[in-house]
Each structure stands twice: as C-alpha cells, then as structure tokens.
Amino acid sequence: xxxxxxxxxxxxxxxxxxxxxxxxxxxxxxxxxxxxxxxxxxxxxxxxxxxxxxxxxxxxxxxxxxxxxxxxxxxxxxxxxxxxxxxxxxxxxxxxxxxxxxxxxxxxxxxxxxxxxxxxxxxxxxxxxxxxxxxxxxxxxxxxxxxxxxxxxxxxxxxxxxxxxxxxxxxxxxxxxxxxxxxxxxxxxxxxxxxxxxxxxxxxxxxxxxxxxxxxxxxxxxxxxxxxxxxxxxxxxxxxxxxxxxxxxxxxxxxxxxxxxxxxxxxxxxxxxxxxxxxxxxxxxxxxxxxxxxxxxxxxxxxxxxxxxxxxxxxxxxxxxxxxxxxxxxxxxxxxxxxxxxxxxxxxxxxxxxxxxxxxxxxxxxxxxxxxxxxxxxxxxxxxxxxxxxxxxxxxxxxxxxxxxxxxxxxxxxxxxxxxxx
Numbered sequence: 001x002x003x004x005x006x007x008x009x010x011x012x013x014x015x016x017x018x019x020x021x022x023x024x025x026x027x028x029x030x031x032x033x034x035x036x037x038x039x040x041x042x043x044x045x046x047x048x049x050x051x052x053x054x055x056x057x058x059x060x061x062x063x064x065x066x067x068x069x070x071x072x073x074x075x076x077x078x079x080x081x082x083x084x085x086x087x088x089x090x091x092x093x094x095x096x097x098x099x100x101x102x103x104x105x106x107x108x109x110x111x112x113x114x115x116x117x118x119x120x121x122x123x124x125x126x127x128x129x130x131x132x133x134x135x136x137x138x139x140x141x142x143x144x145x146x147x148x149x150x151x152x153x154x155x156x157x158x159x160x161x162x163x164x165x166x167x168x169x170x171x172x173x174x175x176x177x178x179x180x181x182x183x184x185x186x187x188x189x190x191x192x193x194x195x196x197x198x199x200x201x202x203x204x205x206x207x208x209x210x211x212x213x214x215x216x217x218x219x220x221x222x223x224x225x226x227x228x229x230x231x232x233x234x235x236x237x238x239x240x241x242x243x244x245x246x247x248x249x250x251x252x253x254x255x256x257x258x259x260x261x262x263x264x265x266x267x268x269x270x271x272x273x274x275x276x277x278x279x280x281x282x283x284x285x286x287x288x289x290x291x292x293x294x295x296x297x298x299x300x301x302x303x304x305x306x307x308x309x310x311x312x313x314x315x316x317x318x319x320x321x322x323x324x325x326x327x328x329x330x331x332x333x334x335x336x337x338x339x340x341x342x343x344x345x346x347x348x349x350x351x352x353x354x355x356x357x358x359x360x361x362x363x364x365x366x367x368x369x370x371x372x373x374x375x376x377x378x379x380x381x382x383x384x385x386x387x388x389x390x391x392x393x394x395x396x397x398x399x400x401x402x403x404x405x406x407x408x409x410x411x412x413x414x415x416x417x418x419x420x421x422x
Contacts, residue, residue, distance in 0.1 A: 013196035023195060024129045025149045026187045027088070029156040030095055031068065031125050033180055034118070035061055036160035036268075039247050040261055041173040048173065049108035055373050058244040062369040063112050064119040065240060069361025071123030076355070079124070079131055080205045083197050088128045092188040094121030099181035103174035127357050134342055134352075135198035146335035148279045161261035218345070219355040225341040227400030229356045231393035232337040233363040235298065238389040239330060240368025242323065242382050245375040253377055254316040263316075267324045274331025287336035292405040294332035295394055301325045302386035309383035319379060326386060 015023070038045075038060055046057040079087040098118035105111040129149070137145050167176050220226050242249070251260035282290055301322060308318045338356070345352035367389065374381040401407065 013194065015194050015196060019194065021145070021149050023191060024133065027125055027191065028129050028149070030180075030184050030187060031122065032156040033160050033183065034064060034095075034122070035243060036156065036264075037164040037176055037180060039161050039243070039264065040165040040168060041176050042247055044168065044173040045108070045111065049111070051108055054248060055375055058369070058372045059112055060115060061244055062365065062372060064115045065361060065365030065368060067116040067119030068123045068126065069358055069363070069365050071120035072127055072357035072361055073355070075124035075127045076131060076352070076357075077205075079128055079199070080203070083199050083204075084128050084132050084135070085195060085197050087124050088191060088195075089188065091122050091124030091128070092184055092191070094118065095125065095184040096181045096188070098122070099177045099184065103177035123357070123361075126361070130338065130342065130357070132198045134345075135200075144279050144282050146339055159265065161264050165258075165261045217355075219341070219352060219359065222344055224344055224400055225356070227396035227398070228337045228341040229359050230363065231396040232334060233360040234367060234389040234393045234396075235330065235333060236360065237364035237367025238371065238382070238385045239327070240364055241371025241385050244368050244372030245382065248375055249379060249382065253379065254314070254319060256316065263320060267320060267327055270324045270328035271331045274328045275335065278332050278335060282336060287340050288401070289406045291333045291336035291340070292397065294329045295390065295397065298326060298329040298333070299387065299390045299394065301329065302383070302390050305379070305383035305386050309379040313378050313380070
C-alpha cells in the first residue's frame with residue numbers, strides 16, 4: 001500500500017505513508033524516552049533521595065517496564081470497542097501529567113509509585129501503533145513497515161541518554177521529566193491533527209468480561225504465535241537487563257564515566273541499521289528466514305559474550321562490539337517476531353496486540369529486573385543471561401514452527417480451537 005492512509009470513521013482525515021511512519025515511531029518512542037532518557041539521571045535521583053543500595057536505582061526503570069507490561073492488557077480491548085484514537089489520547093494524557101508529577105516526587109518511594117502509574121497509564125503507546133498498523137497491513141508487508149518504523153524509533157535509545165545528560169548540564173534531574181512531558185504534548189497535538197481512525201465500524205467489539213476472557217488467551221493457545229511472543233520476551237528481557245544495569249556496567253565497571261551516553265548510544269545505533277536493512281530484505285526473504293538466522297547468530301555472539309566476561313572481564317574494547325552485535329541482531333528479530341505473532345489475528349488486532357504486549361513486556365521486564373539486580377560489578381550476569389535467554393527463545397520458536405526453521409508459509413490457515421500460521 002503506497003497511497004495515503006484514510007479514516008474509517010468518515011472524518012475525512014488522511015495521512016501520507018511517510019508521515020504515518022514518522023508519527024507511529026514518535027508515539028512508540030515516548031516509551032523508550034521514559035526508559036533511556038532516565039539513565040544518566042539515575043545516580044542523581046538516587047543521591048537526591050539518599051538511596052544507598054546502588055542496584056536500587058535501577059527500579060526507576062524496572063518498575064516502569066513492569067507496569068507498562070501489566071497495563072498492556074487494557075488498551076487493546078478498549079481500542080477494539082471505541083477506536084484507536086480515543087485510547088491513544090488517554091495514554092498520551094497520562095504521559096504528560098505523570099511526567100510532571102514525577103518531577104515533583106517528594107521521595108524515592110513516591111517516585112516509584114508514580115512511575116508505576118505512569119507505566120500502566122501509558123501502555124497504550126506501545127499497543128495502539130501495532131493495532132493501527134495491523135488494521136491496514138499484514139504478513140511480510142507489515143514486517144517491512146514495522147522495520148521502517150523501528151529505524152526512526154531506534155533514534156531515541158541512541159539520543160535519549162545524551163539528551164538526558166544535556167538536560168542535567170543545565171538543571172537538576174526533575175527537568176528530565178519536564179522535557180519528557182513537553183515532547184509528549186507535542187506528539188499529542190500532531191496525532192490529533194493528522195492521525196485517522198483505522199478501525200472499521202464492523203470490526204468494533206463490545207467490552208465485556210466474556211470478550212476479554214475469550215480474546216486474550218488466544219495468544220497462549222495459538223501455537224504459531226506463542227513461541228514468538230515468549231521467545232521475544234526472553235531476548236528483549238536480556239536487553240532490559242542490560243539497560244537496567246548499563247549505567248553501572250559501562251559507566252562504572254568499564255570506567256566510561258561521562259562517556260557512558262555516547263557508548264550506550266553507539267551500541268544502540270546498530271538497531272537502527274539492522275532495522276533499516278530488515279525493511280529492505282524482509283519481503284524478499286520472508287520474516288521467518290531473516291529472524292531465524294538472526295536468532296542463531298545471536299546465540300553465537302552471546303556465547304562470545306560469556307567467553308569475554310570470563311577471560312577478559314575488564315575489556316571495554318571487547319564488550320562494546322559484542323553488545324553492538326547483539327543489539328544489531330535484535331533489529332532482525334523484534335519486528336519480524338511481532339509480525340509473525342500477529343498474523344493469525346486479523347479481526348482481533350487490538351486484543352491480540354494487548355495480550356502479546358502484556359506477555360512481552362511483563363515477562364521481559366521481570367527478566368530484566370532479575371538480571372539487573374544480579375549485577376555484581378562485572379559483565380558476567382548479562383553475558384550468561386543473553387546466552388540462556390536466546391537458547392530458550394530458539395526452543396520456543398522451534399515449538400511454534402513444529403521443528404522447522406527458515407520456512408516461508410504462503411498463507412494463514414484456521415484450525416479448530418485457534419489459528420496457526422503455517
């Protein structure tokens with residue numbers, strides 16, 4: 001589809017494909033900003049509130065991720081009933097208000113509570129874009145579009161730590177939250193003016209307990225989807241563990257100091273490169289072939305991470321290229337895994353997106369917190385986590401694909417009791 005994306009509710013709104021990609025990326029990037037923009041400020045926040053345990057500062061990021069995962073259960077079903085736009089603007093409103101509230105937090109415990117509320121209320125920023133895209137695209141075309149969006153989206157992890165560091169050069173840590181609020185308000189104005197409603201009236205579903213109970217478990221009972229959802233949760237959980245402990249690991253263990261934002265941004269930038277490459281090749285080779293190859297390569301790089309952590313534990317020169325490779329390979333896995341998992345749910349895109357985002361974010365953030373809290377002043381916890389999680393992910397993908405990798409199914413067929421992509 002190369003033409004403009006038009007409204008399905010008769011409002012007359014329409015948006016060109018390039019602007020649509022940019023807007024979806026901007027919406028999704030707000031979640032990344034709430035995570036990565038915090039990293040340079042964690043030490044200042046901990047010092048301001050007298051936090052003694054160095055690992056406890058990670059919870060400012062960790063609890064936000066968990067709350068976002070739990071919150072993912074709500075917006076998809078609401079969006080299937082009321083439309084994508086209303087639910088999106090509620091999430092954006094939460095982001096603006098709670099960012100300002102975090103800036104005014106009187107204590108560390110209050111900060112964590114506010115971050116939980118912020119994460120839960122803004123979960124729709126990750127759910128709604130996937131549902132909007134699924135409304136108009138499917139299969140490898142959806143995977144290509146998601147990869148294109150990821151190219152723009154991944155600029156945020158690259159720049160956010162430096163932006164946060166720049167804010168700290170001119171003010172205290174509360175101004176980081178003020179900056180987040182201002183950017184979210186700008187995105188809200190943009191979406192209000194330009195984003196059309198993409199849910200067709202005939203696809204709207206009533207919100208009731210029976211519908212929610214029926215729709216949400218489909219992800220776990222659909223063999224073609226469940227392995228990809230849980231598998232991506234584990235690999236991204238390992239990455240969350242890196243994000244949670246990055247300031248301590250890179251800034252302190254490897255001695256990067258004030259160069260931490262630049263090094264973190266350099267490793268994260270490889271995701272943008274691989275997402276761009278994926279967008280160019282996925283329709284030619286297929287989402288499965290590309291993502292399966294990337295997963296096997298991810299396992300190999302993670303094994304090298306373990307070797308480096310054991311025999312060259314203080315070598316930043318080894319850690320940076322290996323972590324860059326891990327993050328690069330995620331660019332060939334994330335969008336493709338998500339697209340494959342969404343393929344069976346053409347008429348349940350909102351609920352399916354909610355269920356899958358809930359599993360990915362809740363499990364992934366819990367894994368990330370566990371890895372972060374296991375930080376022992378070395379790279380060993382993250383190295384072993386990367387290898388373990390990627391091996392488990394491969395086993396899950398093999399389950400979903402009935403033991404056959406690198407296939408390229410031509411259609412999605414319906415089976416009794418659920419849907420399977422085969």
